Amino acid sequence: MENAMQGAQYTPTERTVPTRSAQRASYDKDVVHSILDEGWVCHLGFVRDGAPIVLPTIYARVGERLYLHGSTGSRPMRMAGATDGEEPGTRVCVTVTHVDGVVLARSAFHHSVNYRSVVVLGTAYQVTDPEERSAALDALVDHVVPGRSRECRPADRKELAATAVVRLDLTEVSAKIRTGGVNDEPEDLALPHWAGVLPLRKGYEAPLPDALLAPGTEVPPHIAAVLG
């Protein structure tokens, strides 16, 4: 994808400019936001005793901030709240990836994957302001199923106390995108091998209602909307 210099952009840094396939990189805020908003599972990286740890977790975007949450007892949440010398917070990388298709080329070398990913680098801080915490927790639920936070019982005081919320500002951010078809070498085009793209299925299967729902309970509109 061309990195069209139109619209608001994140400033590229030495860490967010890829060493290769630079034409696949984008710093366009609209592009980044659309990738972040389409997903809700990220991979959170942090460093523990000098070694990297990567864990899946859910996230939500509110403006130029990402929010993650977890048990107050969980390691990355504790680290984000820890005061490390003078500075609180913990250095993290949050990566969101949508795999869109498998690209089967005539040559092994040109096999590829169509994907859209966003990498966010920065420092995660624990959110302590009750209003920001509450808005972030609503956003986390609503990011998966819009409107859901108003269609369920809100967290009570004990549940809130057990939940840590961290935020990460969208400052050092890049997207990387591979779309389209097969890029075989011209001299391979006559080879007899099938070539093309296998697009991945997206979305949801039919919902499985909880066994204890009152019989005949319909799927409400806010859920029907995400089922498409």
Added chain:
Amino acid sequence: MENAMQGAQYTPTERTVPTRSAQRASYDKDVVHSILDEGWVCHLGFVRDGAPIVLPTIYARVGERLYLHGSTGSRPMRMAGATDGEEPGTRVCVTVTHVDGVVLARSAFHHSVNYRSVVVLGTAYQVTDPEERSAALDALVDHVVPGRSRECRPADRKELAATAVVRLDLTEVSAKIRTGGVNDEPEDLALPHWAGVLPLRKGYEAPLPDALLAPGTEVPPHIAAVLG
């Protein structure tokens, strides 16, 4: 899931025993292998200048080893080949996650995600042995579409020279699994909110043949097999 102590197990370490939801952890080799073999995109974590970096990439399992590949110019590949003092290799974390469903509870707090993930901690080493490199590159193609490596043109010398292969032994490994339905509090069961699971769609859409394929070229059996 119960961590049934049957079958071969990875030895839990201080880093692979979760601080919470320990009942969701598994060290069973068959469980780990099945999660690894179902996916082909992982999130690779490494540390650069003290900060975590997480990038999506493809992988394949061969026995008790994972293989990753990339351009010889790419940063994680270069780092894996670098000699850091006495020891070559680079510390990495490879995480594979399958998101199976969204669990919508009557309470915001008990919203959850059904998933199966594997976290592999260790040191990645560049593979230099030509036979191991060749077998790993075949495995990477075949991991996505079994049999594909025999149904395309193999890499030539120049392509092989441009490709770095790294391996990571399956030693410090854990799986984490959340399955099943809603775990609402008993006092919430009478609430009017819809509760249940939204299973995620899996698999592939109809293949998109390359425009330059000879007209009438059929999808071959090795591809039809993954389309299901």
